[in-house]
Amino acid sequence: NAGVMQNPRHLVRRRGQEARLRCSPMKGHSHVYWYRQLPEEGLKFMVYLQKENIIDESGMPKERFSAEFPKEGPSILRIQQVVRGDSAAYFCASSRGTGGENIQYFGAGTRLSVL
Amino acid sequence: AQTVTQSQPEMSVQEAETVTLSCTYDTSESNYYLFWYKQPPSRQMILVIRQEAYKQQNATENRFSVNFQKAAKSFSLKISDSQLGDTAMYFCAFISNAGKSTFGDGTTLTVKP
Numbered sequence: 001n002a003g004v005m006q007n008p009r010h011l012v013r014r015r016g017q018e019a020r021l022r023c024s025p026m027k028g029h030s031h032v033y034w035y036r037q038l039p040e041e042g043l044k045f046m047v048y049l050q051k052e053n054i055i056d057e058s059g060m061p062k063e064r065f066s067a068e069f070p071k072e073g074p075s076i077l078r079i080q081q082v083v084r085g086d087s088a089a090y091f092c093a094s095s096r097g098t099g100g101e102n103i104q105y106f107g108a109g110t111r112l113s114v115l
Numbered sequence: 116a117q118t119v120t121q122s123q124p125e126m127s128v129q130e131a132e133t134v135t136l137s138c139t140y141d142t143s144e145s146n147y148y149l150f151w152y153k154q155p156p157s158r159q160m161i162l163v164i165r166q167e168a169y170k171q172q173n174a175t176e177n178r179f180s181v182n183f184q185k186a187a188k189s190f191s192l193k194i195s196d197s198q199l200g201d202t203a204m205y206f207c208a209f210i211s212n213a214g215k216s217t218f219g220d221g222t223t224l225t226v227k228p
Contacts, residue, residue, distance in 0.1 A: 033216060042220035043160075043206060056215055091160060098214040100167075102148055106160035 002027065004094050005074075006107035014115050019079040019086070021110045025094030031055075032075040033093045033104060034067055043091065049075060079112075087114045117142045117209050121219035128197045129227050135182075136192045136222050138207030148210045149183065149190045154221070155203040163205070166190065197226045 005024040013019050025032050034046040048056040049069035060067065064082075069075040079086055089111050093104035118141045128134035140149070151163040166174045166183050173181050178195045194201055207219040 031214060035218070043218040045216045045218065048214055048216065055213075058215075089158065093160070095214075099212050102210050102214060103162060103165060104150075104210070104216070105162070106152075108159055 004029075004092055004105050004107035006090075006092050006110050008110060009108065010111050010113070012113045012115065013082045015083055016081050019082050019112055021077040021079075021090050021092075021112070022074045023077070023092030023094075023107060024074040025092075026105055029094035029096050029105075031095045031097060031102075032069050033095075034075075034077050035091045035093070037089045037091060037109075039088070046077070082112075082114045084114045087112055117144075117147075117211065117215070117217045119207055119209050119217050119219040121205075121207055121222050123222045124220070125223045125225070127225040127227055128194075130197055130199060132197055133193060133195045134197055134224065136194075136205050136207075136224065138190045138192070138219060140188050140190065140207070140209050140217075142188070142209065142211075144211055146212045148212075149181075150208040150210065151179070151181070151190075151192045152206045152208060152218075153201075153203040154206065155200075160206075164192065194224075199226050199228060202226045 032049045035043045045059040047060050047067045064080045066078045089109045091109045093106045095104045120139045147168045149166045153161050164176045180193045182191045204221045204223050206221045209217045
């Protein structure tokens with residue numbers, strides 16, 4: 001049973017370009033979470049999605065950031081017009097559900113570098 | 116809104132000794148879940164232990180155990196017989212019954228030989 005798969009592992013973008021980060025949850029998991037980790041800092045919650053629905057986006061910046069989790073395919077975190085401050089590691093986690101099924105398993109992360 | 120506080124940015128322990136990492140949280144919810152995750156130098160987030168708030172018994176996983184004090188909103192992690200492989204950043208996390216997640220800022224633990 002493959003774990004949470006994130007790709008790419010490393011992504012380099014120039015200022016103003018778009019970054020697309022992909023996350024395939026574990027088999028049987030329908031809940032996806034995105035987190036951002038700035039260098040030498042902790043994990044900050046960004047958004048929580050269930051298939052085709054955004055459940056909680058309270059941690060998402062209001063501009064340039066969006067996330068989706070379509071019925072088919074991976075979850076996508078999209079950052080438009082990237083700036084140097086977007087450089088960070090972005091982690092995705094998935095869970096089977098909430099309540100008693102809420103254990104989040106993490107992917108290896110995507111390290112975004114903005115030049 | 117929930118908050119999670121880890122008051123020890125860095126800690127160190129000698130190999131084979133015991134260390135306790137602190138975590139406090141604040142919430143108005145009565146049913147929730149608490150977790151400890153570790154992030155070794157590889158940056159992979161690994162689940163260490165999970166506690167359900169409605170259970171009074173403290174969770175234990177081999178050398179890892181927690182001291183869960185619900186009234187005090189405290190959730191400390193004890194690592195016994197520390198090993199070099201325990202060197203990592205440790206995150207305390209609160210997850211509500213509805214799935215809302217809040218992580219602490221982490222404690223960097225170094226196990227010294």
